[in-house]
Amino acid sequence: MKLYGYWRSSASWRVRIGLALKGVPVEHHSVHLVRDGGEQHQSAHRARNPMRQVPVLELDDGRQLTQSLPILEYLDQAFPNPPLLPSDPYLRARARALAEVVNSGIQPLQNLATLQHLTQLGVDRSEWGRHYIYEGLRNLQQMAEATADRFLVGQEVSLADIALIPQLYNARRFDVPLDDLSLLRDIEARCEALPAFQQAHAHRQPDANL
């Protein structure tokens, strides 16, 4: 399979974590979101994804999948071990909901395209981004208290932790204060001790530009 992604894209990063946890090899192809006005706007990438976003996972037969959480659900069905969701139906729903707090509750409001649009309209993009990331992570922590243990939902890594890690990286880029978020930071430390999370980190990708 081929993964079209970008080192610092949090959605690409989530899929890299899922692939690494399951030990599934892929060919990585970089779509540079900034260079030359953004390669995601070029016709080659628009043919893969009209949304002009990464990641795109190309299957062995050439068919393509978009949207990080559906891609992770696909991988979880195709490569069941280790699972990315708890087996208990209530806990599965809680893990998915925590992932959605990041995926639909924070990320769309602070992604590159939204921030570029806000800047054009004269809005302070840093303040905007900081607001949504801080509020979103506070809510995430409060929601997670019902299920958190070693990870956001119990003893095992789930979709929720996969969504958390790139979002905390973004929080630091926006200088979001993390003092009140010790539950999330403790879980982050446990994730970062795992080889799969290390391998998937933005800074470890060949297209990283630090």
Place this chain on the structure above:
Amino acid sequence: MKLYGYWRSSASWRVRIGLALKGVPVEHHSVHLVRDGGEQHQSAHRARNPMRQVPVLELDDGRQLTQSLPILEYLDQAFPNPPLLPSDPYLRARARALAEVVNSGIQPLQNLATLQHLTQLGVDRSEWGRHYIYEGLRNLQQMAEATADRFLVGQEVSLADIALIPQLYNARRFDVPLDDLSLLRDIEARCEALPAFQQAHAHRQPDANL
């Protein structure tokens, strides 16, 4: 079970469609998103959902679930017939991705809280909303061409159609031009012919204020 929702909330509406398709009875409780500054900000609702959003599904044992797509996935596991996702793994992923184009690609950028924030910053909320809804629906239609038949993914209703219907209603509220979106409008007409979609419609809810 109890569903805490609001007639015109698209996320609540999605869950109502899922419940109606499966014939699962629930007690509906209205959380008025506008009256008295918004009942979602009151402590009773914040205890249910720190995100201050609807819907919240309360299970028979009192445990609570949030986020419309995870709730629909939960219902699909608990009440398998009719399924809300295709059985083929590729088509499942495509249906989930189309639902996410609405759930994370459009809705967060045009929901009430975001628009209220933009107005405070002096941004024209109508123009902003129209932009994201139109671009998002155009992308959705283009992505759906690979799988659409009677519905967005093949011959059966899926999560993708459930996400589409409230978003098209919002599009009309924002005066988004739908002339180029005939594929989506044809599928909308097929959905609206089904009793479950009729029963779940915003205007049919007891808290509707037209």
